Amino acid sequence: MSDPEVIAVRADEQLDVARLEPWLRAHLPDATGPFALRQFGGGHANLTYLLQFGAREYVLRRPPLGPIAPSAHDMQREHRVLARLGEVFPLAPRSYALCTDPAILGVDFHVVERRRGTVIRQELPEQFADDPALNRRIGHMVVDVLADLHQVNPVSVGLETLGRPDGFIQRQVDGWDRRWHAAKDQEIADVDHMLRWLKAAMPTAQATALLHNDYKLDNLMVDTDDLATPVAVLDWDMTTRGDPLMDLGYLLNFWNEVDDDPRWHYVSRMPTNHAGFPTRAEVVARYAERTGLNVDAIAWYHVFGVFKLVVIVQQIYIRYLRGQTQDRRFAGYDERVRDLARKGVVLIDAERR
Structure with a gap:
């Protein structure tokens, strides 16, 4: 095959x-x-x-x-x-x-x-592109898999010493701040604005869980014949223990809706703007129902997820600038960084209203 x-x-x-x-x-x-x-x-x-x-x-x-x-x-x-x-x-x-x-x-x-299946990236497979009922099932599956992961007791698999959950949120903000300054090739006022807000509005973690730390639709493999049936979760190199809402906030980065700025669809594309997919608010509500966690501060986690993605895209772009990869897909990533930073500021402004 x-x-x-x-x-x-x-x-x-x-x-x-x-x-x-x-x-x-x-x-x-x-x-x-x-x-x-x-x-x-x-x-x-x-x-x-x-x-x-x-x-x-x-x-x-x-x-x-x-x-x-x-x-x-x-x-x-x-x-x-x-x-x-x-x-x-x-x-x-x-x-x-x-x-x-x-x-x-x-x-x-x-x-x-090796597992076999389909990885959904920017678009749904053509034969499934117009099926709102399936899309809703896919959306629910993505949330449920994350909630199930966060229910795993790290002790049960010998991962109780993985990471350092105490002070996790503060270290995450400081660490991604350092990564930004190490990778940036230009000053971006919107990034500075995001960082100031993230540091000033930092929440207190309510739980510790096993985090994937890069959870999104294209890190899931699904059954080729039923896209709502998961086959595998991929890319575990950043897994740690910490605040589970970090995973949810990062996922929201990629959960596009029809009325979002089109630049956001391009920067962090998942086909969740197709008919039938749950909205971001529905995603958050379903996750809260499945886990019992309080999600009142989810806007902070969403903005932090945007900042984290800003840094990741910039790290990829700087490797391209320095000739460490010849992959031409990365040539325009400087524009993606700026668009993502603007998205973060828009989310902050919406939270303040």
């Missing part, structure tokens, strides 16, 4: 197969057939490759090219989480092996179970 997401490995993202293949054969179960290497073309940060040993398939994940921001693209963390989480949260693919030997690829990487 062909996979439209799988491409030939990009010229500037090749792996040293002569070093890699022997390591894989020594560390993976059933890695006995002829070896082939291809690349997953989606995504914008970590590099993801399809490993094939005859009929047996795995997924290799490694950080992007160039310098890595502190605590970002943490393959050791992702391996630690995925080696155990699937025991209680079946949507987490299993990680089979971690390599920390720089002699192999020059960076940490790990190898994960």
